[in-house]
Amino acid sequence: MSKRKLDIFTKGFFKENPTFVLLLGMCPTLATTTSAINGLSMGLATLFVLVLSNIVISAIAPVVPDKVHIPVYIVVIATFVTILQFAMQAYTPDMYKTLGLFIPLIVVNCIVLGRAEAFASKNGIVDSALDGLGIGFGFTMALTVLGMVREILGSGSVFGWKFISGDGLLVFIMAPGAFIALGYLMVLFNKIAKKN
Amino acid sequence: MAAKSNLLNMALCLTSVCLVCSALLGGMYALTAEPIAKTNADILRASVNAVLPEGGELSEAVPVEVGGQASEYYISKSADGTPAAYAIKSTTAGFGGPLTVMVGITPDGKVYNTSVLSHAETPGLGAKCTEDEHFMTQFKGFDPSQKILTVKKDGGDVDAITASTITSRAYSLAVKNAVDAFKTIKGE
């Protein structure tokens, strides 16, 4: 792989991490990270939609008139989200129930439309796919880490494996804990990113 | 690099994209309709079986009114066709939203077991209704003719979850409504 293609893929991890740097897709980040596995699943679901819609939009962008490009991109993204919805309903019903409303809300995840607009519509198919993969993995990584932190502090477990008996600091699996944990993680991330 | 934005192009583009996507979704919907129905049936079956004694053939859902709301129940029939137990779905208002409980009742009117289908209770407090062993097992074999289905605070015989009186009240009410519905079913 050429250096440029590698760059496109890896920038989603640190330099342009959607959660900690670009501050996009905050709603699912805060809502679905009550545990590590939930965060991981949400990240992967978003990755699926992101990569596929990037590919399709990159392919059709040359023939889409400028004035209607937003509704067209939205329809494409919504199609993939609905496909994902049906697949999850049929084959992963537990996670479907846990993630609930946030699966269809991937449509309005600023990351997906944002990347379509900023990158996929202006670049080739392979590059767009790589961009989707990179940003998607960066997002998944952020969500999983936040989910892990909230799960460890709030339930005393990691990926369902409990290491204390009873409950942890429950506030972390509730609403305020999400904001606070993310705030501190952001500071940590910036510290690490600055060192690189 | 995009095509020209005249009315014909825009209309054509939007319409064709919508048509293609709708067709794709229609296809996907048809493809997954059966697996989804099967998965839902499996989940329901599991939740009903959790509250009924082993064995027995499950009937289809039968509509019934529980606690003033439309709901349904299932009959588990033994080999000779006589009803061995009833599983009644009961929904009440919990602390954070609707609380739905599946209540298994044997023909003698005693509660065999209960299981939560869905809830919106606070983690660590009301959500314990699905984890607290002591709370859940007290409903096993509960005889409504001998004991009262309300929390001890309200003069009944149900031990509430610590600091979750409202959830416990809702749960007890759900079971009580199911028992009342059972009486109506039996009475028919």
Next chain:
Amino acid sequence: MEYFLIIISAIFVNNVMLAQFLGTCPFLGVSNKLSTATGMSGAVVFVITLATLVTYLINKYLLVPFGLTFLQTIAFILVIATLVQMVEIVLKKISPSLYQALGIFLPLITTNCAVLGVALSVVTKEFTFGGGAAHMLNLGESVVYAFATAIGYGMALIIFAGLREHLELNDVPKQFKGVPIALITCGILAMAFMGFSGLV
């Protein structure tokens, strides 16, 4: 009476932003100035209420009777996108200064999770208000719920903007400046709102 319960529940008990996390991106983006926050709140109230009304009707009279519920997500988001476009045009005419102030955030109301979130939840979830029976909302309840939800969003947004303006003048450690301290403050605000649970 039930409408009153719906309003209290949507604004305080289950605040769309502080309890359900819907609408976070613009929340963090627009809340650094009180004036833009107020303008955004007004636009959001209008869009959410109207969007819920239209999507509810489309769902009830078009999607469900023709078995087209699999088009729900697409149909709803297209309705929302169209409505926002219309709001933009109207706003440009009647208040160009507000239009300028909101800038990029106005078209971004389309991607505000709260709008699609509320529209979807009124047609898919059952609600209980103040101990009433669990039921799907009818048109009147849905519109009142949407309106109250939007008011709750606007209220949280304005409170938060006020807090952030104060934060600007305070001595915040360098690494926390900007978004991190805003998030932590938001968490504390969310904790305060948790005190409302059990109100209805």
